Amino acid sequence: MTYIQKPKVHHPSLPKNEIGLTRRDYEGSITTLCAGCGHDSITAAIIQAFWELSIQPHRVAKLSGIGCSSKTPAYFLREAHGLNGVHGRMPALATGANAANGELTYIGVSGDGDSLSIGLGQLSHAIRRNVNLLYLLENNGVYGLTKGQFSASADRGSLSKKGEANTMESIDGCLLALTLGATFVARSFSGDKAQLVPILKAGIAHRGFAFVDIISPCVTFNDHEGSTKSYAYTREHNVEIVQADFVPPASPIAADYAAGTVRNVMMHDGSWVRLRKVAEDYDPIDRDRAYAYIRERQRAGEVVTGLLHLTPDSQDMHEQSETIQSPLVQLPFEQLCPGAAELDALQRRFR
Numbered sequence: 345m346t347y348i349q350k351p352k353v354h355h356p357s358l359p360k361n362e363i364g365l366t367r368r369d370y371e372g373s374i375t376t377l378c379a380g381c382g383h384d385s386i387t388a389a390i391i392q393a394f395w396e397l398s399i400q401p402h403r404v405a406k407l408s409g410i411g412c413s414s415k416t417p418a419y420f421l422r423e424a425h426g427l428n429g430v431h432g433r434m435p436a437l438a439t440g441a442n443a444a445n446g447e448l449t450y451i452g453v454s455g456d457g458d459s460l461s462i463g464l465g466q467l468s469h470a471i472r473r474n475v476n477l478l479y480l481l482e483n484n485g486v487y488g489l490t491k492g493q494f495s496a497s498a499d500r501g502s503l504s505k506k507g508e509a510n511t512m513e514s515i516d517g518c519l520l521a522l523t524l525g526a527t528f529v530a531r532s533f534s535g536d537k538a539q540l541v542p543i544l545k546a547g548i549a550h551r552g553f554a555f556v557d558i559i560s561p562c563v564t565f566n567d568h569e570g571s572t573k574s575y576a577y578t579r580e581h582n583v584e585i586v587q588a589d590f591v592p593p594a595s596p597i598a599a600d601y602a603a604g605t606v607r608n609v610m611m612h613d614g615s616w617v618r619l620r621k622v623a624e625d626y627d628p629i630d631r632d633r634a635y636a637y638i639r640e641r642q643r644a645g646e647v648v649t650g651l652l653h654l655t656p657d658s659q660d661m662h663e664q665s666e667t668i669q670s671p672l673v674q675l676p677f678e679q680l681c682p683g684a685a686e687l688d689a690l691q692r693r694f695r
Contacts, residue, residue: 352368354366354368354369361395361396361398362398363398363400365395365398365401366395367391367392367395369395369401369423370391370394370395370401370420370421371391371419371420371421371422372387372417372418372419372420372421372422373418373419373422374419375387375419376415377412377415378562378563378564379563380563381412381560381561381562381563382482382484382534382535382558382559382560382561382562382563382575383412383413383415383416383482383534383560384419385534385535385537385560386416386480386482386534386540386558386560387416387419387420388537389534389537389540389541389544390416390420390421390451390480390544391420391421392537392541393541393544393545393548394420394421394548396541396545397545397548397549397592399449399548401421401422401423401424402423402424402425403447403448403449404421404424404425404448404449404450404451405424405425405426405427405438405441405445405448405449405450405451406420406421406424406425406426406427406450406451406452406453407426407427407428407429407434407437407438407441407450407451407452407453408427408428408429408434408452408453408454408458409428409429409430409431409432409433409434409454409455409458409459409463410430410431410432410458410489411431411454411455411457411458411487411488411489412455412482412484412488412489412562413453413454413455413458413480413481413482413560414428414434414453414454414455414458416453416482417451417453425448427441431458431462431463432458432459432461432462432463432464432466433463433466434452434454434458434463434466435452435463435466435467435469435470435475435479436466436469436470438450438452438470438475438477438479439469439470439473439475439661442475442476442477442661442662443661443662443667443672444671444672444673445671445672445673446476446660446662446667446671447671449478449548450475450476450477450478451477451478451479451480451548452477452478452479452480453480453482454467454479454480454481454482455481455482455483455484455495456481456482456483456484456485456495456496456497456517457487457495457496459481459517460481460495460496460497460515460517460520461495461496464496464515467479467520468520468524470553471521471524471525471526471553471555472524472525473553473661473664474525474526474527474552474553474658474659474660474661474664475552475553475660475661476551476552476553476660476661476662477553477554478544478547478548478550478554478556479553479554479555479556480544480556480558481517481555481556481557481558482534482558482560483497483517483557483558483559483560483573484559484560484561484562484566484573485497485498485499485502485562485566485571485572485573486498486504486562486565486566486573488562488564488565488566491565492504492505492562492564492565492566494510494512496514496515497514497515497516497517497573498510498512498514498572498573499514499572499573500512500513500514502570502571502572502573503568503569503570503571504565504566505565505566505568507570516638516642517555517557518530518531518555518557518638518652519635519638519639521553521555521557522631522634522635522638522652522653523635526553526555526653527550527552527553527554527653527654527655527658528546528547528550528552528553528554528555528651528653528654528655528658529555529634529651529652529653529654530543530546530547530554530555530556530557530588530649530650530651530652530653531556531557531558531559531647531648531649531650531652532556532557532558532559532649532650533558533559533578533579533582533647533649534558534559534560534561535575535578535579536582536649539584539587539649539650540558542588542589542590543556543588543650543651544556545590546588546590546611546617546651546654549590549611549613549615550611550654550658551611551612551613551658551659551660551663552655552658552659552660553660559573559578559647561573561574561575561578577647578647581645581646581647582646582647582649583623583641583646583647583648583649584622584649584650585622585623585626585637585641585648585649585650585652586619586620586622586623586626586628586650586651586652587619587620587622587650588617588618588619588620588650588651589617589618589620590615590616590617590618591608591615591616591617591618592615593613593614593615606618606619606620607619607629609629609654609656610656611656612658617651617654619651619654622650623637628650628651628652628653628654629653629654629655629656631653631655634652634653638652
């Protein structure tokens with residue numbers, strides 16, 4: 345149960361990262377999700393990514409909304425700041441928290457119901473503002489907490505567990521993010537940790553809104569024949585178009601691939617994303633080409649994964665708004681509320 349803490353006893357030979365912590369130090373409570381749920385595999389990837397980046401857990405803020413996906417933050421980084429908001433409102437909460445303290449590392453975990461239905465407007469504006477946030481959409485195509493109804497991401501023609509066909513068009517989170525101007529867009533599969541961990545590390549290092557759509561099968565309501573979000577379907581139709589490796593600033597940049605097949609993109613903090621082209625003529629820097637390619641492969645019945653788009657010169661919300669360097673939480677009351685005279689002077693400028 346989530347209220348039961350895992351034992352804190354560590355084996356003395358567990359490997360440690362650069363700040364002396366083991367993977368166990370990045371874990372949370374014991375999961376209460378169904379055995380085999382893809383969300384737990386995502387949790388393992390999150391733990392691995394933060395551990396490899398040697399990020400101090402107490403310098404992280406994790407946020408979520410409502411749904412099976414929104415239970416995930418309870419299972420990693422127990423020492424991080426956390427907030428579970430109401431249904432669909434997590435992006436606004438993350439925006440406000442980031443505006444007050446941009447020095448923390450923010451991760452938001454949501455689901456296809458939480459993000460693409462009631463929270464669609466909230467998500468859209470967080471993308472538009474380019475909030476510095478790793479945003480994970482755990483995508484299983486159903487409402488798991490309310491017994492498996494189709495969600496907005498369910499593909500048209502896919503079958504429910506009862507055999508009913510979905511008659512509505514789906515909302516593709518990655519295409520939506522590309523259309524709204526997201527500066528980092530990726531898709532992965534909960535069963536592919538080797539691909540997911542580097543994507544998460546790159547998303548954490550990215551300055552701006554890093555949107556990662558993760559197909560995460562619901563073993564209870566959407567893992568049957570006829571589902572397009574099942575383990576079997578995703579493994580059979582998964583096509584990785586861009587492989588991504590994350591290279592921290594202290595590591596050497598090495599590309600041992602044929603000329604023209606590797607692109608090294610420097611991030612704002614000096615780290616690198618090394619892109620290896622798998623699909624011919626695919627350029628993840630070209631937003632329009634990325635959108636067209638995803639649609640093209642969808643029509644062929646393929647699930648495109650990998651780092652789909654990256655804007656190397658991204659400016660986050662703080663840079664766009666020219667906020668002060670010091671986090672608002674560190675400013676004294678006198679600076680946050682300078683008084684009526686200063687307010688009158690400010691208002692006269694706009695009369």
